[in-house]
Amino acid sequence: MGEKNLADSVLGVGSLKRASGLSKVTDYWFKVLEDSWVIFKIEMEELFSRVGDALMFFVQFLIMYFTVMLPLKLVGAKPLSEIGALFFAAMLNTSAIFQFADAILGRIRSGVYEAFRLALKSMLSLYLANLYTSWMLLVAFVIGFIPAALEGSLAIDLPVFIVAFILTFLSNASISIVIAGIHIAYKPIRGFRGIIGLILYFLFAYGIPYCLKNDPWRRIVLVLPQAHSTSLILYSLTAHKVVLTDPLFSMLYLVIFTVVTIPPSLKMYFKAERIAKKYGFASLRR
Amino acid sequence: MLAIKVSNLVKVFKIKRNKKIVALRGITFSLPKGHILGYLGPNGAGKTTTIRILTGFLEPDDGYAELLGYDISREFERVKHIINIMSTERTYLIENMTIERNLRLFGRLYGFRGLELKRRINELLEFFDLKEHKDKRIYELSRGLRVRSSLCRALINYPEVLFLDEPTSGIDVICAEQIRSYIRKISREGTTIFLATHNMYEAQRLSDYLAFLDRGRIIAYGRTEEILEKFSPLEKVVRIKCDKPRELAKHLLSEGYEVEEKGGEVRVRLRRGQELNPLLVEIASTARIDFISVVEPSLEEVFKHLYGRGGGHGGEELGR
Numbered sequence: 062m063g064e065k066n067l068a069d070s071v072l073g074v075g076s077l078k079r080a081s082g083l084s085k086v087t088d089y090w091f092k093v094l095e096d097s098w099v100i101f102k103i104e105m106e107e108l109f110s111r112v113g114d115a116l117m118f119f120v121q122f123l124i125m126y127f128t129v130m131l132p133l134k135l136v137g138a139k140p141l142s143e144i145g146a147l148f149f150a151a152m153l154n155t156s157a158i159f160q161f162a163d164a165i166l167g168r169i170r171s172g173v174y175e176a177f178r179l180a181l182k183s184m185l186s187l188y189l190a191n192l193y194t195s196w197m198l199l200v201a202f203v204i205g206f207i208p209a210a211l212e213g214s215l216a217i218d219l220p221v222f223i224v225a226f227i228l229t230f231l232s233n234a235s236i237s238i239v240i241a242g243i244h245i246a247y248k249p250i251r252g253f254r255g256i257i258g259l260i261l262y263f264l265f266a267y268g269i270p271y272c273l274k275n276d277p278w279r280r281i282v283l284v285l286p287q288a289h290s291t292s293l294i295l296y297s298l299t300a301h302k303v304v305l306t307d308p309l310f311s312m313l314y315l316v317i318f319t320v321v322t323i324p325p326s327l328k329m330y331f332k333a334e335r336i337a338k339k340y341g342f343a344s345l346r347r
Numbered sequence: 348m349l350a351i352k353v354s355n356l357v358k359v360f361k362i363k364r365n366k367k368i369v370a371l372r373g374i375t376f377s378l379p380k381g382h383i384l385g386y387l388g389p390n391g392a393g394k395t396t397t398i399r400i401l402t403g404f405l406e407p408d409d410g411y412a413e414l415l416g417y418d419i420s421r422e423f424e425r426v427k428h429i430i431n432i433m434s435t436e437r438t439y440l441i442e443n444m445t446i447e448r449n450l451r452l453f454g455r456l457y458g459f460r461g462l463e464l465k466r467r468i469n470e471l472l473e474f475f476d477l478k479e480h481k482d483k484r485i486y487e488l489s490r491g492l493r494v495r496s497s498l499c500r501a502l503i504n505y506p507e508v509l510f511l512d513e514p515t516s517g518i519d520v521i522c523a524e525q526i527r528s529y530i531r532k533i534s535r536e537g538t539t540i541f542l543a544t545h546n547m548y549e550a551q552r553l554s555d556y557l558a559f560l561d562r563g564r565i566i567a568y569g570r571t572e573e574i575l576e577k578f579s580p581l582e583k584v585v586r587i588k589c590d591k592p593r594e595l596a597k598h599l600l601s602e603g604y605e606v607e608e609k610g611g612e613v614r615v616r617l618r619r620g621q622e623l624n625p626l627l628v629e630i631a632s633t634a635r636i637d638f639i640s641v642v643e644p645s646l647e648e649v650f651k652h653l654y655g656r657g658g659g660h661g662g663e664e665l666g667r
Contacts, residue, residue: 096456099452099455099456100452100456103444103448103451103452103455104441104444104452106448107441107443107444107445107448110445170437171437171438171439171440171441171442172432172434172436172437172438172439172440173438173439173440173441173442175402175404175432175437175439176432176439176440176453176500177456178403178404178427179402179403179427179428179430179431179432180428180453180456180457180504181456338404338405338406339405339406339408340360340361341360341399341404341405346360346362
C-alpha cells in the first residue's frame, strides 16, 4: 500500500487535509516565534557585548528610582517598600504604554522596519521581540526592592503581583497600538518618545497616586487603566498595606478595558497601515 | 523570462486636503532576468516611488506590476523573500548594532543558520572588504562603509532581484567606483538589478537597459546602445590641439560645424548625419595638428537632449 493510501485509510482524507492545514498554522506560528526569538536574542547579545551600554541601563533605572525615592523621603517618611512599589508601578506602566509602539518608533527612518517587512513572515515577531525586552524590568524590580529588603519592610503578594503585571501590559496594549498607528500614518512622534516617556513616568509615579488619594480627582483618574494597574501593583507589592481601589474591581476593570479597547485600536492601526501603504510612512512623506 | 514587468503603473500622493502629486502616470517597462536596468530621471521624477511600489511598501493606485512572474499586489508574500533593497538614503540596518550582528540577524530571519550562515556572512564581508570593520556599529561608520554594509545586508538572502536606490549618491569618487565594481560583480553572478540613479556615467557603464523618467512618465526605454543611438543628438565629439586654434575654429564655423574653442583646444560636435572624414580633411588643410581625439556620445548628451538643458522636473502638483 502506498504511503498516501495508508494515510488515507488510517486517518481518512478529511483528517489528512485538516492535518496539513494544521501543520501550516503550526509552521506559521513556529516561524513567528522563532523570528521574534532571533531578533530578541541578537539585540540582547549586542546590548551585553558592551559593558558600558549594559551598565547604562542599570544606571538609568537607578536614577529613575532616586527621582522617586529622594523627594518622597524628604517630604514624608514612607516605608521603602511603598516607594519601591511606586517606582516599579511607574516603570511598568511607562514600559507597557510603549510595548508595541517601540517596535516601530525609530525603525522607519533608517529603513530597518521595511527590511524587517521583507524578511519576516509576520510583523508580529517584531512586536513579540520588543515585548520580551520587558524582562529588563527585573532590574527595576531589584533596584526598587533591595532597599526595602534591607530596611525590612519588604512584603509581596506574588500571585496578585503576577496578575497585576499581566493586566498592566494587556490594558496598555491598545494605547500602544494607537501610538504606533499615529506614528506610521499621521505624525512621526519618534522625536517626542523620550520626553513623553519621562512625563508619563512622573505622572504614574506621583500624579496618579496623588489623584487616587484626593477626591474630586479620584473619580476622574479612575477612568484610566493606569490608575487601576498602579493601585494593584501597590496593593500587591506592599502585601495589602496600601489599598487605593478595590483590587477585585480594578482587576475586572482592566480586563474589561482590554477586551473593549483592543479591537477598535487594532482597527485604527490597520487603517493607519493602509494609509502608510497608500501615501508612504508619515516620517518619509515629502 | 522577465524579472520585472510593469504596466501602466499610476501613483498619486495626497499632500494636503486639496492638493495631489501625480508621482507616476502610467509607466510601462520590463526587464529580462539577469540584466541591469538603469532607471534615470531628475529629482522627483518618480524613481523612488517606483522602487517602493515594486518592493511592496506602497500600493499603486492603478496598473499592474509583476516580479519574477508574481503579481505584487496579490502575491507579494511569495516573492518578498527573493528580492531585496538598498539605498544610500536609508541603511535598512539596525543603527546601534554591529555590521556582523546585523548580517547574522537578517541571515537568520531569511532562514540561514549554522555554518551556511557563517560562510555567507564571511563571503559578503570579504566581497565588500568589510572584514576589519565587522565589529563596528552602523552609526560609527563612514558613508562609504554604510553603503557597503547596506549592500551586504541586501545580498544576504541571495536575492534574484536587487533594487538599488542611488547607491553612489553622496559618496566620494573612489568609493563610488568601488561600489560600481561590486554592482558589476553582483550582476555577473546572475542577480537582476534595478538601478535608480542620477549618475549618467554610472548608468551608461553598468546598465544593459535604460529607462528615462520625467514627471512620472517614461520618456525613453530600451537597450543602452539603442538609446544612445536613437536619442543622442551627436554622432561624435572631436577634440583638437593645434598651432592655430582660433583660425581653425573660425574656418570650421564657416564650414557649418558646431565649434567651441577653449584654452587652446578646439571641440567640434558632430551632429547625426555629419561625416568624420570631411572634417578631418578640413582640419588637416587649416592647421598643424598636435593632438586629436574622437569621443563617442555619452548618456549625458542623451539626458540633456531628452530633458532640455534646464534640467528635469519633479512630480506635477494637481488640484483636486
